[in-house]
Amino acid sequence: MKWSLSQLKKYTNHSLELDEKVQFNEISNRRDVVSIGVTSVGGTMHVGSTRVTFNLDIETSIVMLDSRTTEEITVPISVQSTEIFDELQDPDEESDDNIHFVDHTIDLTAIVRELIVISIPTQYTKSETLVESSGENWSVISEEDLEKSSESEEKAIDPRLSKLQSLFGDVEKESKED
Structure with missing residues (x-):
């Protein structure tokens, strides 16, 4: 050429x-x-x-x-x-x-x-699945697992903060009455 x-x-x-x-x-x-x-x-x-x-x-x-x-x-x-x-x-x-x-x-x-x-791409993969890996105090999770764990965390309230939850109930009642 x-x-x-x-x-x-x-x-x-x-x-x-x-x-x-x-x-x-x-x-x-x-x-x-x-x-x-x-x-x-x-x-x-x-x-x-x-x-x-x-x-x-x-x-x-x-x-x-x-x-x-x-x-x-x-x-x-x-x-x-x-x-x-x-x-x-x-x-x-x-x-x-x-x-x-x-x-x-x-x-x-x-x-x-x-x-x-x-x-040339900087990274390239044909694999659709994540390689399962984990280490000390961490692991790779799928998006579905992340959504499930965030839903369960929302439902579980720290017992030390349960008394504060009663305050939020009173605030919600007052805002509905106004």
Whole structure:
């Protein structure tokens, strides 16, 4: 996925179709990312007089560790992006992240890699159930159990506060009478 500007000049004011397959050996240094499959890069490339615009459709799959069970699972990645290469763009000038300065050659490999890396989820799981876990003075409970325990806590009144309950009964009677 590398082109020289001199190659592309003969296609000025034309659009070309992209259909490339790329195999990255390693995509990220994250410990939960095990491997990456073959990456398909498709889309269009429009060559202008000073700019080359790529409308990219990137499809790949990443094998990573399930965030709950630590089993290996396959995560599909799909990215759409528009990248612009401009030979008149000043490389020191800050501009849009999608506009890149080009000197002699256009290399999409680093950009495709970056687009994939930022699309990798921070955590991913296929498991619908929570891993049962507990520790000293704590445990993980389901939402249903939480609702049941909060209902029973509302009904149970601390015996030390039972005398105060009689005061609330008098306040409720007075507000009804007014």
